[in-house]
Structures are given as structure tokens and as C-alpha cells.
Amino acid sequence: MSKTYGVGILGAGNISAAYLKLAPLFKGIEVRAIADILPQAAQARAAEFKVAAQTPDELLANPDVDVIVNLTIPEAHYAISKAIVSAGKHAYSEKPLVLTLEEGEDLKAAAEANSVQVGCAPDTFLGGAHQQARALVDEGAIGRVVAGTCHVMSHGMEHWHPNPDFFFKPGAGPILDIGPYYVANLINLIGPVRRVTAIASTPRDRREISSEPRRGQYVSVETPTTIHAVLEFHNGALVTLGASWDVEAHQHSNMEIYGTDGSLYVPDPNFFGGELVLARRNGFREVVEPWKHPLGIANWERPEGPPFANYRTAGLADMMLAIDAGRKPRCSLETTLHGVDVMTSILKSAEMGQAITLTTTCQRPDALGPVEAQALLV
Numbered sequence: 001m002s003k004t005y006g007v008g009i010l011g012a013g014n015i016s017a018a019y020l021k022l023a024p025l026f027k028g029i030e031v032r033a034i035a036d037i038l039p040q041a042a043q044a045r046a047a048e049f050k051v052a053a054q055t056p057d058e059l060l061a062n063p064d065v066d067v068i069v070n071l072t073i074p075e076a077h078y079a080i081s082k083a084i085v086s087a088g089k090h091a092y093s094e095k096p097l098v099l100t101l102e103e104g105e106d107l108k109a110a111a112e113a114n115s116v117q118v119g120c121a122p123d124t125f126l127g128g129a130h131q132q133a134r135a136l137v138d139e140g141a142i143g144r145v146v147a148g149t150c151h152v153m154s155h156g157m158e159h160w161h162p163n164p165d166f167f168f169k170p171g172a173g174p175i176l177d178i179g180p181y182y183v184a185n186l187i188n189l190i191g192p193v194r195r196v197t198a199i200a201s202t203p204r205d206r207r208e209i210s211s212e213p214r215r216g217q218y219v220s221v222e223t224p225t226t227i228h229a230v231l232e233f234h235n236g237a238l239v240t241l242g243a244s245w246d247v248e249a250h251q252h253s254n255m256e257i258y259g260t261d262g263s264l265y266v267p268d269p270n271f272f273g274g275e276l277v278l279a280r281r282n283g284f285r286e287v288v289e290p291w292k293h294p295l296g297i298a299n300w301e302r303p304e305g306p307p308f309a310n311y312r313t314a315g316l317a318d319m320m321l322a323i324d325a326g327r328k329p330r331c332s333l334e335t336t337l338h339g340v341d342v343m344t345s346i347l348k349s350a351e352m353g354q355a356i357t358l359t360t361t362c363q364r365p366d367a368l369g370p371v372e373a374q375a376l377l378v
Helices: 016-025 039-049 056-061 074-086 101-113 128-138 164-168 173-177 179-189 314-325 333-352 370-374
Strands: 005-010 029-035 052-054 067-070 090-093 118-120 145-153 193-201 206-208 218-220 226-233 238-244 255-259 262-266 277-280 285-287
Touching (some): 005 056, 016 029, 016 314, 039 052, 074 090, 101 333, 118 314, 128 255, 128 262, 173 238, 179 193, 179 255
Parallel strands (some): 005 029, 005 067, 145 238
Antiparallel strands (some): 226 238, 262 277
């Protein structure tokens, strides 16, 4: 990489700590400032990680910042990312990029007008387990992919998040909050989606918070919390997606990919690593020996359970390396917009009661094998 890109972070909430901790692992990027609409929040993060604290306007005007990471709440993503690109800086957003395809197309036009790039999380599909699954699919280990199932279900975010309100607003819910991880990995493994159909429900119009510090308070529910969808891919594969925050317990796998010659059981796309299982045509199942992929190595401690692989910022680092090299980023605007189209079309299908044919498409992101992944790291 020919230069080190200055990174600014806009939004000092929970997720900002992961970006600040993990950015130093990657080449060519350096976090230089953080901003928030709450000055005390920015100042606290800045003191913790020894970067500058600024106001949002100061960050947008900072000449030492080349790219700004948008970590605001989902309903603000479009306006903030547009302000970033309009200031002549590259933008990298947490998911979802925007809440409507129209917002995405407008953001794309603004980025092109200002000759800057836009990228977006999730980047977990770049993790070792998911890239090894991609390699197995590409080498024909399960034959031609024909179907699959995905399940992301729990009893809701109000049981762990300190301020869970936004999870239940339009622009969130299980499809737009957790769905991006699953949709991005399906595009990585199978390719673009042609058509979707779905049904949805909202069993409760308010939910009691059981996490601190707001235990006992209630949040109103303004978006569906149980959604069942079928995705038809351009290659003909049909994948069912069940997403719910109304499930106390279940035994479904996170993701299974079925081919003409076998099946792959893929770990949770919300994480970079995990156990990958391959089932052959004869039904024999084997845990796949993890390859030596640097984004699959456990590096993140947690209060309970063993450490796990966490490499948030990989997508940002890849985007800046791609800008430097003149190639398309793996977490590209094109791929992200297609993902937004998939997810919003699922919600639209449930609302309208009919199948929706997508208006966007994309190419599968380039694979990120061990050698390419190592090239991102310091």
C-alpha cells in the first residue's frame, strides 16, 4: 500500500470499541479521530484509545481523515453517509447501509459525483470459516448448489442491549439488523438473488427490557419480528430464511448449503470463525480441518466461553487497499445495494403478499484466501 489512510469514526456507541481495538491489526489505516453528537461519548472513547475527540462537523472537515466509518443508528445511516461523501471523503458504514433502495441509489450517485468510494459491513463473510466454505463450493465439493436453509432466531435484543429501542424501529428488526450477515454470506457462497417471497408477523407491540440499566422499561415494536422468506438465486438455488426475535429456543443450524453431491453446514455468519461440517453424498459427515486462514484465528476474549475470531475492520482495510490498487472492494457498494434490495424486498413481499423480483444484481465478491487475507494484516 502506497499510503496510510486516516480514519475517522462517527458514532461512539457500543460497536465503536471493536473498530478502535481492531483497526491497528490492519495495514494502511490509522484511526485519528472520533466524533459523536454527544460530546462526552466521543471524549470518553477518545481518551480510552488515545485519538482526537471532535464534533461531527469538525470530523467531516478534518484534512487528516480520508475515510469516515459511520457507526450511527440505522435510520441516520443514509444522511450521515451522504454528508461524508459530500465532504469528499470515503465512507464505510455499519449495516444496513441505507433503509431503502432509493436512498442507496442516491448515495451511489453522490459518491460518484465526489469521486469517492462507499463500503459497508458486514465483513464477517471474509472470515476463515466462511472463506473456506466458499473455497469448497468453488472447487465442487458439494456439486452444484441447489438449495439451502438459514435460521437466525432468538428471544430478542432487549435482553442484552443497554438501549434496545432502535432494534424494533423501521430499518431494524431481525431482517435489517441480523439479516445482512446472512444475506452477505449467501451472496458470497452462491451469488446474486433474482426473486424473494415472504410472510411476516409482529406478535407483540411492546417488549419489556430485561437488561441494565433500563430493566423493567418497555420498548414499542414498529417492525416485524418474525419473518420467513424464500430466496431464489440467479443460479436457480432456493434458500429459505427464517429470522425471528420471538423464539425462546430451537435446534436449527445457522446455515446449510445443499448441493447435488453433498451439503455444507456453515457456522453463524455473524462471526468470522466457527466449525464447518461437510456431508458427502453417502451421508458421511466430517468436521472440516480449518485451513490456516488468519481471519479465522481466535483473538477476542469474552466473559463466558472461549475466545473467538473477531476481525471487524477487515472490510474497511480491504476497501482502502482496493482504492490503492484500483480494484473493486469485497464489501463494495454494488454488493451492499443488492443486499439492501434483497432485505427490503423481503419486507415488501410480506407486506404486499406477493413475490418480488429484484431490480439489482451484483457479482460475487472476490474470494479472500489465506494469502490475500494475510496481505491485509500488519
